[in-house]
Amino acid sequence: MSDAVQLPEWASLSGTADAAVPLFACALLIARDEYPALDAAHCDAVLESHARHLRIEVDTIGQTPLKMQAINRHLFEEIGYAGNHDTYYDPRNSYLNAVIERRLGNPILLAVVQMEVARRLGVVLDGISFPGHFLVRLPVGDGMLVMDPFNGGRPLDIEELRSRAAPHVDGGPPDDDTLARLLRPATPRMMLMRMLRNLHGTYAEAEDWARAVRCADRLLSLAPDAPDALRDRGLGYLALGHVTGAREDLGQYVVRYPDASDVDAVREQLVHIGRTRDRAH
Known part of the structure; x- marks a missing residue:
């Protein structure tokens, strides 16, 4: 380079x-x-x-x-x-x-x-x-x-x-x-976040969860307090069967953002996770 x-x-x-x-x-x-x-x-x-x-x-x-x-x-x-x-x-x-x-x-x-x-x-x-x-x-x-x-x-x-x-x-x-x-x-940060959200939406729609999780993770690198990125990474982990990561992210989401409009749905996912065993990664 x-x-x-x-x-x-x-x-x-x-x-x-x-x-x-x-x-x-x-x-x-x-x-x-x-x-x-x-x-x-x-x-x-x-x-x-x-x-x-x-x-x-x-x-x-x-x-x-x-x-x-x-x-x-x-x-x-x-x-x-x-x-x-x-x-x-x-x-x-x-x-x-x-x-x-x-x-x-x-x-x-x-x-x-x-x-x-x-x-x-x-x-x-x-x-x-x-x-x-x-x-x-x-x-x-x-x-x-x-x-x-x-x-x-x-x-x-x-x-x-x-x-x-x-x-x-x-x-x-x-x-x-x-x-x-x-x-x-x-701002440049806002632009980069929009790029990553666009990509996350494309990959989530295609159920390409590994790439969707990567986009959410990069969003959190740019903006650690982005609620949607924390939730989306957790849901992506869950789709991949990475239960430990999903439990951590979604648990943090409901604690940090208790007034979010979808917090009840995320709590239901956590209940589901409690009945699920983690896959080997």
């Missing part, structure tokens, strides 16, 4: 300040679980080549939105990064090395590519954990330009943002204050 990108250790991340969590390196760290031979230096070099191709052009452009327009044109039209509409839940859409290789991804991984290339060109983008699809934002004066990396980096106006949010918000289209909250920047 080159000195350009060093992957951190999982154990170090819980104590790292949100702003200091390295998004690009940690996205590769997630991918390395599935691709142990992952070449981080190669991934870094590919994105650097995208930036190098644009650098002279972008440096000659004065207005930041026009810089962003040039970046989007190169990434989404010339190189061909695109949202994978046909097989949206393909796990490869959530692994950065595969997205870079295939030029296909889900919204948040395409956002990582867009944000990282822009960063190397001096354009700072924020991610937005918007309901439904992940978005990115570029500060412009007193406002922001909101873009959809899953659909070619297309800018979204306020009415489209309201309509996209409406199915996910009680009471219909959000008012100004609610929409402003939905458009707040996501």
